[in-house]
Amino acid sequence: MSKKILDVLNGTTLTPPPLWMMRQAGRTLPEYRQLRQKAGHFLNLCYNPDLACEATLQPIRRFDFDAAIIFSDILVVPHALGRHLDYKIGEGPVMDPLNPQDIENLKSDEALEKLEPIFKALQQVRQNLKNDKALIGFCGAPWTVATYMIAGRATSDQAPARLFLYQQPQKMKKLLEILADISADYLIKQIEAGADLVQIFDSWAGQLDEKGFDFCAVEPVKRMVKRIRRRFQDVPIIGFPRGAGLFYQDYAQKTNVTALSLDWTVPLDFGSQLQNQVPIQGNLDPQRLLAGGQALKEGVEAILTKLGSKPLIFNLGHGVEAKTPLAHIEKMIDIVSARGNPQG
Amino acid sequence: MSKKILDVLNGTTLTPPPLWMMRQAGRTLPEYRQLRQKAGHFLNLCYNPDLACEATLQPIRRFDFDAAIIFSDILVVPHALGRHLDYKIGEGPVMDPLNPQDIENLKSDEALEKLEPIFKALQQVRQNLKNDKALIGFCGAPWTVATYMIAGRATSDQAPARLFLYQQPQKMKKLLEILADISADYLIKQIEAGADLVQIFDSWAGQLDEKGFDFCAVEPVKRMVKRIRRRFQDVPIIGFPRGAGLFYQDYAQKTNVTALSLDWTVPLDFGSQLQNQVPIQGNLDPQRLLAGGQALKEGVEAILTKLGSKPLIFNLGHGVEAKTPLAHIEKMIDIVSARGNPQG
Numbered sequence: 001m002s003k004k005i006l007d008v009l010n011g012t013t014l015t016p017p018p019l020w021m022m023r024q025a026g027r028t029l030p031e032y033r034q035l036r037q038k039a040g041h042f043l044n045l046c047y048n049p050d051l052a053c054e055a056t057l058q059p060i061r062r063f064d065f066d067a068a069i070i071f072s073d074i075l076v077v078p079h080a081l082g083r084h085l086d087y088k089i090g091e092g093p094v095m096d097p098l099n100p101q102d103i104e105n106l107k108s109d110e111a112l113e114k115l116e117p118i119f120k121a122l123q124q125v126r127q128n129l130k131n132d133k134a135l136i137g138f139c140g141a142p143w144t145v146a147t148y149m150i151a152g153r154a155t156s157d158q159a160p161a162r163l164f165l166y167q168q169p170q171k172m173k174k175l176l177e178i179l180a181d182i183s184a185d186y187l188i189k190q191i192e193a194g195a196d197l198v199q200i201f202d203s204w205a206g207q208l209d210e211k212g213f214d215f216c217a218v219e220p221v222k223r224m225v226k227r228i229r230r231r232f233q234d235v236p237i238i239g240f241p242r243g244a245g246l247f248y249q250d251y252a253q254k255t256n257v258t259a260l261s262l263d264w265t266v267p268l269d270f271g272s273q274l275q276n277q278v279p280i281q282g283n284l285d286p287q288r289l290l291a292g293g294q295a296l297k298e299g300v301e302a303i304l305t306k307l308g309s310k311p312l313i314f315n316l317g318h319g320v321e322a323k324t325p326l327a328h329i330e331k332m333i334d335i336v337s338a339r340g341n342p343q344g
Numbered sequence: 345m346s347k348k349i350l351d352v353l354n355g356t357t358l359t360p361p362p363l364w365m366m367r368q369a370g371r372t373l374p375e376y377r378q379l380r381q382k383a384g385h386f387l388n389l390c391y392n393p394d395l396a397c398e399a400t401l402q403p404i405r406r407f408d409f410d411a412a413i414i415f416s417d418i419l420v421v422p423h424a425l426g427r428h429l430d431y432k433i434g435e436g437p438v439m440d441p442l443n444p445q446d447i448e449n450l451k452s453d454e455a456l457e458k459l460e461p462i463f464k465a466l467q468q469v470r471q472n473l474k475n476d477k478a479l480i481g482f483c484g485a486p487w488t489v490a491t492y493m494i495a496g497r498a499t500s501d502q503a504p505a506r507l508f509l510y511q512q513p514q515k516m517k518k519l520l521e522i523l524a525d526i527s528a529d530y531l532i533k534q535i536e537a538g539a540d541l542v543q544i545f546d547s548w549a550g551q552l553d554e555k556g557f558d559f560c561a562v563e564p565v566k567r568m569v570k571r572i573r574r575r576f577q578d579v580p581i582i583g584f585p586r587g588a589g590l591f592y593q594d595y596a597q598k599t600n601v602t603a604l605s606l607d608w609t610v611p612l613d614f615g616s617q618l619q620n621q622v623p624i625q626g627n628l629d630p631q632r633l634l635a636g637g638q639a640l641k642e643g644v645e646a647i648l649t650k651l652g653s654k655p656l657i658f659n660l661g662h663g664v665e666a667k668t669p670l671a672h673i674e675k676m677i678d679i680v681s682a683r684g685n686p687q688g
Binding site for chain 2: 154156157159162163165166167169206207208209210211212213243245246247264265266267268270283285287288290291293294295296298299302317318321
């Protein structure tokens with residue numbers, strides 16, 4: 001049985017399009033909230049293969065999505081490199097801010113070993129996932145990971161990392177290269193462990209200026225794609241440079257990713273143009289899903305109408321909100337499925 | 345003596361381009377920090393014509409910028425409408441979150457009267473400003489003001505306001521219309537008090553999806569421009585839909601603003617295309633100015649090279665950072681000025 005998402009990533013148009021949701025394994029589900037409570041610290045969940053496998057499979061059991069995405073976090077990579085990481089309730093991740101002199105002390109050699117439980121989790125998921133479901137591996141893009149490492153937390157425009165880039169471009173280059181190589185190897189190991197495709201999340205790509213975008217968002221991901229392709233020529237790689245706006249087109253061309261995930265601010269006509277270049281994933285505003293009703297219906301239908309006749313993976317334009325009612329997710333799935341039905 | 349900025353806004357290309365900085369009146373200047381301490385509460389500074397006039401003139405005295413922008417805050421409008429507003433150190437503005445039923449209680453009738461001290465401040469500035477300097481009035485765009493009113497504070501993606509839009513589109517429309525009308529009247533009064541041009545700051549325009557952008561960012565500003573034009577046909581209006589990316593072009597066409605201010609993420613070739621349509625202001629990353637050195641030089645020169653041969657007002661792509669060294673600002677001014685000098 002073929003995996004629909006892989007067909008789309010190979011350039012096939014499917015009606016209805018396959019569907020999954022960014023952050024589908026997580027706080028939206030009551031069964032996840034139970035699991036989280038049992039696990040205690042958030043990182044226990046990421047580093048325990050049984051628990052991570054369970055969290056990964058929960059949304060598939062409930063919603064029968066076309067793909068499972070491994071339960072993990074983009075900051076396990078800097079954590080594995082030896083940086084301190086904690087999660088504070090209501091604040092999100094907190095790290096010790098990175099100083100330039102810390103870069104040479106990053107423990108690249110030991111990192112993959114520390115990430116071993118995640119590869120085990122992928123193997124377990126693959127064993128428990130039906131053959132027609134794709135398994136997605138992922139990591140943060142070097143720039144986004146660097147922004148958290150430098151600022152120590154998320155800020156509204158990641159100004160500390162931009163300042164670091166401008167003040168110490170050579171140090172930033174070094175940091176991004178270290179992150180690119182370890183992240184590519186991390187994705188390679190995820191593929192070896194059973195991932196059918198991988199996605200690179202660059203959540204803060206939209207805060208860079210033109211030269212900065214090329215230096216921080218394009219070059220490191222291009223480097224990653226090359227490194228992954230040397231080992232796996234055909235495994236699809238989805239790039240998600242959130243907020244890249246006018247840079248999306250260049251990004252696809254220069255990095256050589258297989259497909260683009262579009263955030264909710266991308267106009268659909270532009271998305272349709274991009275589909276002439278690569279398959280597209282996205283891009284419903286998660287707030288429309290949270291709101292439900294007419295806003296949800298309108299949003300889903302606009303995407304299906306404008307992007308549905310070329311290769312599309314239906315998804316959100318960012319992670320699902322924790323408080324999203326499950327009935328709204330079911331409604332979204334119903335509307336998308338109805339597109340393949342002549343009565344729909 | 346003609347005002348250079350007005351010439352550019354009329355379609356003239358000037359070499360070197362005129363220059364001012366968003367948030368130039370403020371914490372970057374030691375003389376402002378003194379004034380702020382004297383004033384006590386931040387709002388005392390906005391509502392005291394002598395102090396606001398002084399804060400407005402400080403950057404002109406120090407840097408001889410081509411324009412003064414009235415010292416104020418975008419949230420004085422909801423404050424004048426009767427909403428509670430406070431400024432907490434390290435947190436920025438805090439308001440009581442707006443509920444839908446609060447909308448009908450907004451005190452539009454009394455608002456302009458409450459804003460009277462700001463008009464007085466403009467008159468004072470005009471009396472103390474040389475004739476070749478432009479005086480800029482401003483306000484927040486309805487969407488951006490609404491995001492603060494609804495969430496009660498800035499959030500990284502203004503999700504609460506997006507949810508409000510999707511759940512209560514009619515209430516949101518009403519709120520945006522109220523804000524559009526009072527904001528237009530507020531700008532009209534600023535022009536009557538001596539502003540040569542006005543700028544509408546839509547700092548959170550970049551968080552909207554396609555339909556949302558039209559509804560929340562385009563329509564209210566179009567309504568404002570119409571209302572202002574009925575009173576002042578020719579006063580230039582600069583639109584600044586920060587982060588609008590792919591929507592910038594549409595925004596200029598549909599709202600009928602005179603010129604666009606571009607944030608730092610806009611690629612310069614796209615900026616140059618926009619210049620065929622309207623004069624452009626911008627767009628140096630404020631972090632480049634904070635960093636200084638090569639990053640500053642490169643950033644300034646790229647803008648001058650790509651945008652300098654069509655109508656340009658040199659500016660930052662967002663407000664100047666509080667910790668920016670004054671020497672960096674002087675350096676930026678030097679590089680820009682050198683462009684008009686055959687030896688430069």
